[in-house]
Amino acid sequence: MTLLHSALPVALASGACVAGVLLLTAVDRRVVLTSLGVLIVASSLMLIGRVPLVVSLALMTSGLAATAIILLSTSADAWPWLAAAAGALPEGRPFRLTLSVFVLMAVLGLTPGVNLPGAEIPRPVIVTALGLIGLGALQLGLSERSLRVCIGLLTVLAGFETLYFILEPSLAVVALLGSVNVVIALIASYLLLVVRQEPSGDKAP
Numbered sequence: 001m002t003l004l005h006s007a008l009p010v011a012l013a014s015g016a017c018v019a020g021v022l023l024l025t026a027v028d029r030r031v032v033l034t035s036l037g038v039l040i041v042a043s044s045l046m047l048i049g050r051v052p053l054v055v056s057l058a059l060m061t062s063g064l065a066a067t068a069i070i071l072l073s074t075s076a077d078a079w080p081w082l083a084a085a086a087g088a089l090p091e092g093r094p095f096r097l098t099l100s101v102f103v104l105m106a107v108l109g110l111t112p113g114v115n116l117p118g119a120e121i122p123r124p125v126i127v128t129a130l131g132l133i134g135l136g137a138l139q140l141g142l143s144e145r146s147l148r149v150c151i152g153l154l155t156v157l158a159g160f161e162t163l164y165f166i167l168e169p170s171l172a173v174v175a176l177l178g179s180v181n182v183v184i185a186l187i188a189s190y191l192l193l194v195v196r197q198e199p200s201g202d203k204a205p
Contacts, residue, residue, distance in 0.1 A: 009046060009124035016042035016128045017104060020135035020155055024096045024142075029079045036151060037067050039132065043162045046128055051169035058171070059161055062178030066154060066185035070147070073189035080147050080192065096142065103134040121166055132159030150188035157181060 019039035026032050040063030047056040074080070107130045111123050136155030143149050161177055 009122060012042045012046045013124040013128045013131070016046070016158075017131040017135070020132050021097070021100045021104075023151060023155060024100050024135060024139055025093045027081060027093075029074060029076055029081065032081055032151075033067060033071050036070070036154065037064060039155065039158055040064055040067060043128055043132065043158045046125055046162055047165055047169075050125070051165050055165055055169045055171065055174050058174045058178055059165070062174075062181045063154070063158060066181040069182065069185035069189050070151070073192050074147075080145055096138075099138055099142075100135060103138055104131055107131045107134055121163070125162060125166060129159045129163035132156065132162065134159075146191040147188055150184050153184050154181060157184075 016039050019035040019042065022031060022035040023039070026035060041060060044056050044060035044063065047059070107127055111126045111130065133156050136152045136157075136159060139152030139155060140149060143152060157177065157180065165174070
């Protein structure tokens with residue numbers, strides 16, 4: 001049981017970070033949306049036993065609701081998950097994968113030195129939080145399409161929530177951040193279904 005309890009957080013941290021990398025490198029709609037769902041579930045399960053169960057379940061519910069909104073707003077025939085236009089930052093899956101590896105290596109190097117006064121936070125939680133924040137910020141920095149930007153924001157929020165609710169598991173803040181997740185997904189849905197203001201001339205990564 002002790003081995004299981006020690007291995008589970010590592011598995012959840014690994015799953016969340018791998019899902020974050022797939023959000024940067026994958027193209028297929030099913031892979032992207034599944035990765036977002038796995039990221040949400042893994043980061044929420046990481047909090048079980050460390051915060052009230054209702055907090056973890058509320059975070060998971062709001063994240064999966066945001067994923068469902070994006071799922072219902074897209075289709076396989078019109079999947080706007082393409083790279084930035086030529087002339088922007090270097091693109092392509094090898095480039096994104098390389099940057100992802102650098103981000104995760106930096107996170108693994110920094111986590112032993114993270115020490116918050118009055119709080120003992122397990123290393124897998126810190127790796128998950130900082131890894132998702134870094135990968136989400138990378139998604140934001142490399143993206144021009146609204147859907148990529150919105151999913152980058154959801155990734156950053158998932159990382160922030162993982163760390164913040166260890167320190168302050170407040171239901172009021174859970175409700176606030178949960179509504180932010182849903183609003184971000186609704187904005188992505190609006191831009192995809194109504195405005196359609198996407199950069200033209202894009203090429204697949």
